[in-house]
Amino acid sequence: MNLFLKFFFILPIAFCILQFGAKSAPNVLFIAVDDLNDWVGFMGGYSGQVKTPNLDRLAKMGTAFTNAHTASPVCCPSRVAVLSGQLPTTSGIYSNRHWWKPNVPELVTIPAHFRNNGYKTVGAGKIFHHTEGNNPPESWDDFQALEFHDDTFARTRRDQYPFIPDQDAPKGFPFSGIELYSNEVDWAGLDKPESDFDDARAAQYGIDFLNSHRGSPFFLACGFFRPHMPWYFPKKYLDLYPLDEIEVPADLPEDLDDVPEAGKQLAMKKHVDLKKVRDAGKWATAIQHYLASISFMDAQLGQLLETLEKSPHAADTVIVLWSDHGWHLGEKQHWHKRTLWEETTRVPLIVVSPHLGESNQVCAQPTSLLDLFPTLIELCGLPVVADQAMDGVSLVPWLLYPAKHRTRNAVTVHELQHMSVRSNQYRYIRYIDGSEELYDLWGDPNEWDNLIGDPSFEPIRKDLSAELPTQFAPSAKSYTQFEFDPRPYTWTDKKTGAVVSGSR
Numbered sequence: 001m002n003l004f005l006k007f008f009f010i011l012p013i014a015f016c017i018l019q020f021g022a023k024s025a026p027n028v029l030f031i032a033v034d035d036l037n038d039w040v041g042f043m044g045g046y047s048g049q050v051k052t053p054n055l056d057r058l059a060k061m062g063t064a065f066t067n068a069h070t071a072s073p074v075c076c077p078s079r080v081a082v083l084s085g086q087l088p089t090t091s092g093i094y095s096n097r098h099w100w101k102p103n104v105p106e107l108v109t110i111p112a113h114f115r116n117n118g119y120k121t122v123g124a125g126k127i128f129h130h131t132e133g134n135n136p137p138e139s140w141d142d143f144q145a146l147e148f149h150d151d152t153f154a155r156t157r158r159d160q161y162p163f164i165p166d167q168d169a170p171k172g173f174p175f176s177g178i179e180l181y182s183n184e185v186d187w188a189g190l191d192k193p194e195s196d197f198d199d200a201r202a203a204q205y206g207i208d209f210l211n212s213h214r215g216s217p218f219f220l221a222c223g224f225f226r227p228h229m230p231w232y233f234p235k236k237y238l239d240l241y242p243l244d245e246i247e248v249p250a251d252l253p254e255d256l257d258d259v260p261e262a263g264k265q266l267a268m269k270k271h272v273d274l275k276k277v278r279d280a281g282k283w284a285t286a287i288q289h290y291l292a293s294i295s296f297m298d299a300q301l302g303q304l305l306e307t308l309e310k311s312p313h314a315a316d317t318v319i320v321l322w323s324d325h326g327w328h329l330g331e332k333q334h335w336h337k338r339t340l341w342e343e344t345t346r347v348p349l350i351v352v353s354p355h356l357g358e359s360n361q362v363c364a365q366p367t368s369l370l371d372l373f374p375t376l377i378e379l380c381g382l383p384v385v386a387d388q389a390m391d392g393v394s395l396v397p398w399l400l401y402p403a404k405h406r407t408r409n410a411v412t413v414h415e416l417q418h419m420s421v422r423s424n425q426y427r428y429i430r431y432i433d434g435s436e437e438l439y440d441l442w443g444d445p446n447e448w449d450n451l452i453g454d455p456s457f458e459p460i461r462k463d464l465s466a467e468l469p470t471q472f473a474p475s476a477k478s479y480t481q482f483e484f485d486p487r488p489y490t491w492t493d494k495k496t497g498a499v500v501s502g503s504r
């Protein structure tokens, strides 16, 4: 066949096969992890040895984005941002007090978009925020809810957990030996079968689905709750982390001296927990339990990946894994999340495409979890979501060329107008009162030395500040302004009487 015929005959056929054949609609395995910072093997965020063989294996299967950041440092707004492709400043969903569906009923989320385009969408565990009213059934053909078998007694808010039975705290609680912020802030290796833990149940749901499903393309979401608190897991995972090998974060008592008042307030929120933990001599013990939680979650991930690899879906399934935000374990005097520093914003993000990009790639360009929705749309050949602005961009160019320079940096928004932008080298923070921080992560990876006020960094400050949002969607209505009915999954606006339904 001459070149002319090849061009006009074979290429279009190849194109058609790619577009409309089996490969035009790859499956998706969508894995969410909760409160996992950069303490994973392939990111090197922990100064000691963290054991995450399965996260590391997954990273090697595709592209690991090692400079990826959350859109918001709290569960609900972060997850809504990932699942809608919009910053809180676009959607108005800024906090855990905001139900997205009654506030922005037209918002199309990732699972809904896949379902609208012929995919079978199923899931288990924590994908949207885990309290009642955040996970409309309309997005899913089937969903196994997170039932909190690990810590039923910690879910004391009846309005947030109406589906969980009342249960007294067990004998010996708190297992950490310290009374902390809430029942949730506890840790222990527990003596119960691994299969009884919530994350094992979520993994098992995915395993059963992969083993039984045949036919139509699927979107399978698996949401792991660890290392979210409480740090409960099967006891054996503690053996991975002998206490005398635990590294505690470098402690610089004067670190907050050059942080503006608004930043200090974020750092000191729940600082009392860190103080109690350290005063009790249990800082290393707490870290040991965070690490063991990570390894327990990693083991569940491993079972899921192993099942996928042995299934007929292996060659045609896109895999993405992300964590909703990070966690401080004492850096900046902080214990928990809800800040704009590296410990909270930097998260694992892995994309594996069976048809695109090499394996074992690392992309160190600044990326955002907001990029996931456009990436999945492109990888699966779905139409863009009509009339829905997206604040991220597809990562496909970086799957093809991981070193490709990216001019767009990663923006994080915390509540109303506390904001940060992370570039390749720098982090710029501006709080609602206009106060600022600037760090050079290459020379100062701990973000100890605030460079604001140094005239030689003024051009960088100016460039980065220009990337922060300038338009702010009004804050969504608080959940207290709605009446939520889990059956048939409706919200009634207490003032207007308007009803929004999220039922299937």
Ligand SMILES: [Ca+2]
Pocket: 034, 035, 074, 075, 228, 324, 325
């Ligand atoms: Ca979280």
Ligand SMILES: [Ca+2]
Pocket: 254, 255, 256, 257, 258, 259, 447, 448, 449, 450
């Ligand atoms: Ca400092």
